[in-house]
Amino acid sequence: MARTSVELFAGGGGLVQAGTNAGFRHLLVNEYAKWACETLKENDFAAYPEGSSPPVPEELRDGERKTDKHKTPLVMGDVRKLNMTYLGEHEVDLLAGGPPCQPFSLGGVAKGDEDERNMFPEMFRAVREIRPKAVLCENVRGLLRQSFAPYFQYIKRELELPFVERAGTTWQEHDRRLKERLQARDTDPTQRYEVLEFPVNAADYGVPQIRNRVILVAFRADLGVDRDKFREAVKETHSKRSLIRSFFDDTYWDRHRTVEKHVRDGVERLYRQEELQLDNGDSLTPWLTLRDALVGLPEINLKKLDKKTPQGFPDHIGWPGARIYPGHTPNMLDHPAKTVKAGVHGVPGGESVMLLDKRERNQETGHLDYIHRYMTVRETARVMTFGDRWKLMGPRGERMRQLGNAVPVRLGEVFAKAIHAALDDVESRS
Known part of the structure; x- marks a missing residue:
């Protein structure tokens, strides 16, 4: 009833x-x-x-x-x-x-x-x-x-x-x-x-x-x-322990088969010490990650971070100007997102920035660095587990505020x- x-x-x-x-x-x-x-x-x-x-x-x-x-x-x-x-x-x-x-x-x-x-x-x-x-x-x-x-x-x-x-x-x-x-x-x-x-x-x-x-x-x-x-x-x-275990028994990567080896290797290096300390006592479902949340969303065209071009999905619009600096570290794809916050202007620092799988050559150091961008409103809504048919109104900052x-x-x-x-x-x- x-x-x-x-x-x-x-x-x-x-x-x-x-x-x-x-x-x-x-x-x-x-x-x-x-x-x-x-x-x-x-x-x-x-x-x-x-x-x-x-x-x-x-x-x-x-x-x-x-x-x-x-x-x-x-x-x-x-x-x-x-x-x-x-x-x-x-x-x-x-x-x-x-x-x-x-x-x-x-x-x-x-x-x-x-x-x-x-x-x-x-x-x-x-x-x-x-x-x-x-x-x-x-x-x-x-x-x-x-x-x-x-x-x-x-x-x-x-x-x-x-x-x-x-x-x-x-x-x-x-x-x-x-x-x-x-x-x-x-x-x-x-x-x-x-x-x-x-x-x-x-x-x-x-x-x-x-x-x-x-x-x-x-x-x-x-x-x-x-x-x-x-x-x-x-x-x-759900539990973090089960997520870590899924990295090493490949059940996580079986869901994300297109992820390149350098990304997988980096994730496994990050959690290796924790994995060695795991026992078999946790039967909960693995934590879901940001990568899990974004399944089915079209990839953002990094050449069209223009605040106006929809990229195949409602509220899925690129936004320029994302920065990483001390105190504002970005979200990692293979971990749950950081807490979505309303923020003073609706677009807080690191909480709305994500690292991508793509890399580019750093002209100063010569290293291959992972690139980053702002999350779209729709990606943030996915992180908040809002339904894709739920419509959000207002400027970007106000929509992010509602989600936060x-x-x-x-x-x-x-x-x-x-x-x-x-x-x-x-x-x-x-």
């Missing part, structure tokens, strides 16, 4: 795609950024102005032609002006979203809850207004820093008891109140959530990218979800599918 969801901070649509792939039907999404809204509109979401309460979309039946009444409403604008109480009479299975992470990012201003960009309170308000069966929240690993530990524990307690409102007090005072309520164990289970925390690396879930995040999942306490079974369902599926801020689709899908299965399991036992 198709379950229902509401998503806040939808951005360029990573978690939206994950929810759809996992079998959730979106009743409402919200986003503030102009170009992210344009992306969602281009992907058939129905736009509504800030603060509006749009009609609940009808479920599309088998064989029925999709019309406007079936489209997911996108309310554009400030989430703080979004009233979700009209959804209270509808049973919402999942509330999902990644509240803006700048206050907690290792590269941010580190002001924590005092930063006006902290949108966790809006997630908790949404829980009160729509009473979902489950909540899925993704954020940066900066939340797990020691300096943020007390506040992160407070966030989890606030998600556990979202109906105990802060009401103008400091977070420390509110946290004391939450602890007292939890110790009393007198909260109605329909107003309490069981919270699970998952530090994750997206590469461990089949995303061709090193991306360390923290995911919070909460289930309404009255449902009796089997938490151990859920944890089992979201265990890592998104949840990798495949990572979100693992957790969304596990939530769907957990709720199905509850109903089968009732």
